[in-house]
Amino acid sequence: MKINVIGVPLNLGCDREGVERAPNHLRERGLMRIIRKNGHRAFDLGNLYVPLVSEADKFARGRSLKYLDAIVEVNNNLAELVYDTLRGGAFPLVIGGDHSLGLGSASGVGKSFDDFGIIWLDAHGDINTSETSPSGNIHGMPLSALMGMGSEELVNIYAPGNKVNPQNVFLVGTRSLDEGEQALIEREQLSVYTMDMIHLKGIGFVAEDIKRKLKERKIRNVHFSIDVDSIDPRFAPGTGTRVCEGLMPDEFKDFVEHILSTNLIKSMDLVELNPELDVNDQTTNLCLDIIDYITARL
Numbered sequence: 001m002k003i004n005v006i007g008v009p010l011n012l013g014c015d016r017e018g019v020e021r022a023p024n025h026l027r028e029r030g031l032m033r034i035i036r037k038n039g040h041r042a043f044d045l046g047n048l049y050v051p052l053v054s055e056a057d058k059f060a061r062g063r064s065l066k067y068l069d070a071i072v073e074v075n076n077n078l079a080e081l082v083y084d085t086l087r088g089g090a091f092p093l094v095i096g097g098d099h100s101l102g103l104g105s106a107s108g109v110g111k112s113f114d115d116f117g118i119i120w121l122d123a124h125g126d127i128n129t130s131e132t133s134p135s136g137n138i139h140g141m142p143l144s145a146l147m148g149m150g151s152e153e154l155v156n157i158y159a160p161g162n163k164v165n166p167q168n169v170f171l172v173g174t175r176s177l178d179e180g181e182q183a184l185i186e187r188e189q190l191s192v193y194t195m196d197m198i199h200l201k202g203i204g205f206v207a208e209d210i211k212r213k214l215k216e217r218k219i220r221n222v223h224f225s226i227d228v229d230s231i232d233p234r235f236a237p238g239t240g241t242r243v244c245e246g247l248m249p250d251e252f253k254d255f256v257e258h259i260l261s262t263n264l265i266k267s268m269d270l271v272e273l274n275p276e277l278d279v280n281d282q283t284t285n286l287c288l289d290i291i292d293y294i295t296a297r298l
């Protein structure tokens with residue numbers, strides 16, 4: 001398969017330094033070699049440009065949407081690059097950077113297919129809006145914006161309006177939800193597979209349940225967005241918002257195995273690796289191992 005690697009050195013969505021270094025750090029540690037070893041034609045499209053900002057830009061559009069303009073700009077460009085990649089018959093592998101890039105990435109996927117689903121593997125919901133966000137950090141809002149909720153600047157990135165039907169969104173590994181996020185889940189009847197449920201029923205059950213729903217809804221294309229904080233911090237300490245009781249690496253791999261076997265996954269994000277917060281490159285090595293495991297199954 002042809003795989004286009006797209007780096008997004010963005011930290012404005014989490015308002016914390018370090019994540020912007022992850023794409024180059026992974027490259028230096030052999031990212032492209034690992035993908036090619038698995039038999040793919042891999043192209044490194046480099047890093048997207050992230051505008052320089054000043055402290056004054058942070059709250060220029062209000063306290064609840066930090067660095068909005070720069071984040072919109074980056075995501076608009078990312079969406080076009082993902083769209084072009086898919087149109088060229090290649091698989092976009094987007095390396096973050098913070099999770100606000102999920103907006104651009106999934107928006108590019110949305111232009112490519114009229115039916116698509118999103119699997120969002122994350123300790124968090126990322127479905128805050130500017131009204132419900134406790135932090136004003138846009139990395140906590142991309143998924144709600146993709147569903148058409150929240151500030152119109154985020155909802156209308158790349159193309160006007162919502163990009164995905166809430167029925168086709170699957171949150172997995174969830175264990176930290178803000179009040180407004182819980183309300184949105186109930187209102188929209190979202191499919192949420194919490195860590196409690198994973199512990200109770202097993203990750204295999206969860207994966208099969210998602211596969212069944214995708215089949216029922218005749219979804220032929222899925223965007224897979226992986227936040228490294230979905231994995232337990234004992235194994236992935238190098239990330240900005242650690243939440244305990246996460247996925248074991250083996251559960252993560254089991255899930256990936258079940259989901260990739262459908263051949264529905266058309267694009268992927270790997271986000272929120274922060275090399276500066278890592279311990280002996282443990283999280284970097286795990287990310288490379290994950291990329292190896294996934295690209296061996298693409």
Ligand code: DIR
Nearest residue numbers: 124128135137139140241
């Ligand atoms: C929190 C943290 N829910 C927020 N979100 C994170 O700021 O909206 N998402 N860390 O990955």
Ligand code: MN
Nearest residue numbers: 099122126227
């Ligand atoms: Mn996230």
Ligand code: MN
Nearest residue numbers: 123124227229
């Ligand atoms: Mn997260």
Ligand code: MN
Nearest residue numbers: 203204254258
């Ligand atoms: Mn299994």
